[in-house]
Amino acid sequence: MLTHEQVKTHWWRVALVVAAVGVAAFARHDPFAGLSGLVPILVWCGGPVRSRRTGIVVGVVLLVLLAWFVVPRELGLAGPWVPAAIEVYWLHTTLAVAVCAIGGRRPSGRHVALVVAGFVVTGGVLFSEWETPPGDEGVSPGPAQLRVTESTACGSGGCWRELEATGDRAPEVMAEYLLARNFTPVTSHPTIGDPQFCRTTGLVVTHRLCAGIVPLTANSVRVMVIVV
Incomplete structure (x- = not known):
């Protein structure tokens, strides 16, 4: 005691x-x-x-x-x-x-x-983590007003996370959502869609996460999330 x-x-x-x-x-x-x-x-x-x-x-x-x-x-x-x-x-x-x-x-x-x-x-x-897709990292779960489904995919360049969202003005809403979470617009990467938003962290070793928005229709969008 x-x-x-x-x-x-x-x-x-x-x-x-x-x-x-x-x-x-x-x-x-x-x-x-x-x-x-x-x-x-x-x-x-x-x-x-x-x-x-x-x-x-x-x-x-x-x-x-x-x-x-x-x-x-x-x-x-x-x-x-x-x-x-x-x-x-x-x-x-x-x-x-x-x-x-x-x-x-x-x-x-x-x-x-x-x-x-x-x-x-x-x-x-x-x-x-060498062959695993990125985690949530500010992209998931997505805007509350959209219906979002998530999946992962892999190719010769590694693995990535995909989100498909549907709802009123889904492409614009998703872009606003990323901007509100300190993602910034950058020059588009040819493989993950346009526009592209990235967020960088790291004091010594830079960790850069990018989300490419691929509009499917006026009310649906696919988001590809990769670490570059």
Whole structure:
């Protein structure tokens, strides 16, 4: 049973872990990335620290770092300042380990193990997603006023996701829907339709998702979603 003195000494550890779990749970589209982002905070809060003040300051920095790597993407934001999901595994881990090493004054074996594990997980995720179509990533489920069906297809260039939507002014409504989710019009790709809208994330490695709109009739449209 915890004593009053233990609670007084270690309350900050529990508070940081609870807050970090709340941030990680926000990663609805990439839950595994959210869980991976929790690891550095769990390691920091579970290990020895120089002082309570150091533990709290470093923990808060780790919490802010985790929020930066999770929240903007989940809000549908885009741009070079929004980390891509794959960067959570290696870049976030590397930055978090650097923060922990500075807070602890010197790196330790567990810090090195975290960095190595981050790159190993990154390789595994990349390999598992090599021949899979893009996820929702701001395109699915589509506008509420349209009836949307989804499917996947694969060809020599890889796999992609297709959405077919029907409803009043479906092509225009779908274009407005993409614009509202920070997709921007770009020069059309010859294989995925015209017009084309793309959204870019990534601090170091750019992740670019494009959705090509193919009008079928005045009230129906096909959307092809690929990573380019």
